[in-house]
Amino acid sequence: MNGDRPQALSAEGLSYSVETQTLLDSVHLHAEQGRFVGLIGPNGAGKSTLLRALSGMLRHQHGAVLLEGTDLRSMSSRDVAASMALVSQIAPYTHGFTSFELVLMGRYPHLGRFQIEGREDNRIARDAMRQTDTERFADRTLDTLSGGERQRVFVSRALAQQPRILLLDEPTSNLDVFHQLKVLDLVRQLVNEGLTAIAAIHDLHMAARYCDRLVLLSDGGVLAEGRPEEVLTPEAIESAFGVRCAVYPDPITGTLAISLIGPADVHASPAEEVPAIARGVEP
Amino acid sequence: MRAVGLTTLRGYRRMAVTSRLAIGASALLLLILASAAVSLSLGPVSIPASHVASIVLSSLGFDAVGFGNTERLVIEQIRLPRILVGTVVGVALGVAGATMQGLFRNPMADPGIIGVSAGGALGAVVAIATGMAGLFFLALPTLAFIGAMAASFLVYGIAAVGGRFSMATLLLAGVAVNAFLGAIVSAIIILLPDNEALREILFWLAGGLDSRSWEHVRISAPLILGGAAVILLMARDLNLLMLGDDEARSMGVRVGMARVALLAAASLVTGAAVAVSGTIAFVGLVTPHILRLLIGPDHRVLIPMSALGGAVFVTMADTVARTIIQPAEFRVGILTAFVGAPFFILLLIRNKRQVQSL
Numbered sequence: 001m002n003g004d005r006p007q008a009l010s011a012e013g014l015s016y017s018v019e020t021q022t023l024l025d026s027v028h029l030h031a032e033q034g035r036f037v038g039l040i041g042p043n044g045a046g047k048s049t050l051l052r053a054l055s056g057m058l059r060h061q062h063g064a065v066l067l068e069g070t071d072l073r074s075m076s077s078r079d080v081a082a083s084m085a086l087v088s089q090i091a092p093y094t095h096g097f098t099s100f101e102l103v104l105m106g107r108y109p110h111l112g113r114f115q116i117e118g119r120e121d122n123r124i125a126r127d128a129m130r131q132t133d134t135e136r137f138a139d140r141t142l143d144t145l146s147g148g149e150r151q152r153v154f155v156s157r158a159l160a161q162q163p164r165i166l167l168l169d170e171p172t173s174n175l176d177v178f179h180q181l182k183v184l185d186l187v188r189q190l191v192n193e194g195l196t197a198i199a200a201i202h203d204l205h206m207a208a209r210y211c212d213r214l215v216l217l218s219d220g221g222v223l224a225e226g227r228p229e230e231v232l233t234p235e236a237i238e239s240a241f242g243v244r245c246a247v248y249p250d251p252i253t254g255t256l257a258i259s260l261i262g263p264a265d266v267h268a269s270p271a272e273e274v275p276a277i278a279r280g281v282e283p
Numbered sequence: 284m285r286a287v288g289l290t291t292l293r294g295y296r297r298m299a300v301t302s303r304l305a306i307g308a309s310a311l312l313l314l315i316l317a318s319a320a321v322s323l324s325l326g327p328v329s330i331p332a333s334h335v336a337s338i339v340l341s342s343l344g345f346d347a348v349g350f351g352n353t354e355r356l357v358i359e360q361i362r363l364p365r366i367l368v369g370t371v372v373g374v375a376l377g378v379a380g381a382t383m384q385g386l387f388r389n390p391m392a393d394p395g396i397i398g399v400s401a402g403g404a405l406g407a408v409v410a411i412a413t414g415m416a417g418l419f420f421l422a423l424p425t426l427a428f429i430g431a432m433a434a435s436f437l438v439y440g441i442a443a444v445g446g447r448f449s450m451a452t453l454l455l456a457g458v459a460v461n462a463f464l465g466a467i468v469s470a471i472i473i474l475l476p477d478n479e480a481l482r483e484i485l486f487w488l489a490g491g492l493d494s495r496s497w498e499h500v501r502i503s504a505p506l507i508l509g510g511a512a513v514i515l516l517m518a519r520d521l522n523l524l525m526l527g528d529d530e531a532r533s534m535g536v537r538v539g540m541a542r543v544a545l546l547a548a549a550s551l552v553t554g555a556a557v558a559v560s561g562t563i564a565f566v567g568l569v570t571p572h573i574l575r576l577l578i579g580p581d582h583r584v585l586i587p588m589s590a591l592g593g594a595v596f597v598t599m600a601d602t603v604a605r606t607i608i609q610p611a612e613f614r615v616g617i618l619t620a621f622v623g624a625p626f627f628i629l630l631l632i633r634n635k636r637q638v639q640s641l
Contacts, residue, residue, distance in 0.1 A: 055532075055533055056532075057532055077532055077535050077538075078535040081534050081535030082535065085533070085534075088529065092526045093388070095580050096579060096580045097522075098296060098579070101296075106534065108523060109534060109535035116300050116583070117299075139296065161534065
């Protein structure tokens with residue numbers, strides 16, 4: 001990994017707590033421009049909180065988020081939104097807006113108070129919908145769409161924002177396998193064209209397959225950080241998720257495959273079983 | 284039924300904001316002009332349409348003849364200001380209703396939710412009970428306006444206690460303040476020895492547009508049109524706020540600032556309306572709701588359309604109210620509630636699913 005790429009987004013010692021609960025514990029994170037960074041970790045590890053912090057939504061956090069070197073707190077929310085978009089995990093209630101109307105809202109940070117969307121904005125919104133395969137829902141209200149269709153419309157809105165940095169919180173959680181691959185392929189392609197993406201991804205296999213770097217979170221802190229094969233070790237996965245597993249190169253796709261063996265708590269089966277599989281030896 | 288509405292209007296929703304606005308606004312403007320024309324000719328003194336046209340033309344500086352002087356006075360000094368007050372009050376209630384429903388993300392929200400109506404009522408009751416209203420013509424609207432604004436500030440103040448503003452607290456604070464001010468109004472009414480003042484209060488509380496003058500137009504129109512303009516400029520922020528604070532913020536909306544500005548403008552507008560007309564019920568609730576079903580939730584179209592729709596609703600209701608039991612007059616506030624309340628119940632039944640999920 002060459003170190004001369006500029007930092008698109010970085011977190012410096014981010015901490016955040018609600019009452020006595022520590023949700024983020026001095027997290028450092030660096031996303032270089034044109035990289036796809038995956039956030040992985042068990043439920044409650046702090047993935048969504050970290051994404052919210054990175055997007056500047058948490059008000060009483062400690063530490064700093066730097067967007068292309070500038071402290072987020074010194075920027076207007078409009079300037080932040082013009083360079084960074086967020087796709088939330090929980091799609092909001094949409095009050096009868098159509099898909100196209102929603103995607104067009106992504107143009108907000110690029111329009112002045114007295115401006116309305118022009119032909120160019122419409123074109124950008126249409127393109128964004130084409131990229132997520134949602135064009136045919138354009139005139140349908142969002143409450144008539146399935147969860148996965150809605151999720152893709154929200155990805156389109158983020159794209160219509162034309163961000164340089166894209167934050168995604170479980171962008172594939174509601175998607176069928178076809179659309180999981182389509183959406184992640186799309187993000188990958190945009191990253192190859194220069195976008196920086198940071199995504200919380202539940203599926204470790206997908207994370208390994210698409211991301212340049214992974215950040216493994218556990219209890220609000222960073223447990224491991226690096227290239228997928230550096231982070232996704234059986235030891236790290238067992239320590240973060242409490243699950244014994246085998247990690248080996250997938251013979252078909254060539255990326256890392258993870259076979260879950262079982263919860264780690266009760267009397268473990270012979271330990272030597274794991275490394276044998278992890279070396280890629282067929283059982 | 285809803286699905287049919289959406290299919291027929293699909294082409295409309297696909298149009299640019301400006302086209303949607305031009306089409307919808309011209310339709311409603313025609314309705315306003317038509318209902319104003321009817322309203323100008325109807326009343327205890329029936330004035331033929333041709334005379335109405337001549338009078339309007341001559342007021343605009345054209346040479347027109349063929350009407351009596353009394354007719355001219357009735358139109359210029361009685362009916363026209365009354366229609367104009369009804370129009371701006373309708374604009375205020377429609378705009379404020381659409382704004383509140385957007386801010387609360389709930390189609391059941393009403394301008395009165397933040398205490399403006401109850402505060403205005405208290406101001407007016409004080410003006411009448413102390414006799415100030417009889418001494419000084421503008422005392423009643425002024426006190427009603429002050430009461431409306433004070434009540435809404437009180438409600439915001441409660442919702443912002445501790446530095447964290449919460450819409451849920453705002454709603455509950457509104458309920459509490461409404462109940463409290465309502466209790467004071469009831470107490471004053473019960474303790475009032477003067478029957479004439481009592482009648483006047485009940486009359487005012489029912490909301491009406493009788494004997495409104497050009498003075499009422501002058502004091503309310505600038506506040507209402509100014510507030511409505513502020514809201515219209517923030518219509519896109521309101522669209523994004525409907526999706527939730529986090530969503531709006533991530534798309535660049537200054538959530539706190541936008542919400543305070545919208546709330547302040549909505550209470551200013553409602554306060555000014557309450558000051559000149561009393562509490563006219565259900566207009567702010569029903570108008571945006573019907574229009575939203577027809578033209579969609581985009582506030583850049585919905586706000587101006589609710590303004591015009593509210594004006595149509597109030598002026599038409601007032602025309603019916605003042606002609607239905609001639610020579611006596613019905614109160615417009617009673618009539619709007621009479622039409623609005625059953626409609627509200629219909630909405631409740633239709634939106635049951637939505638309400639349960641809140």
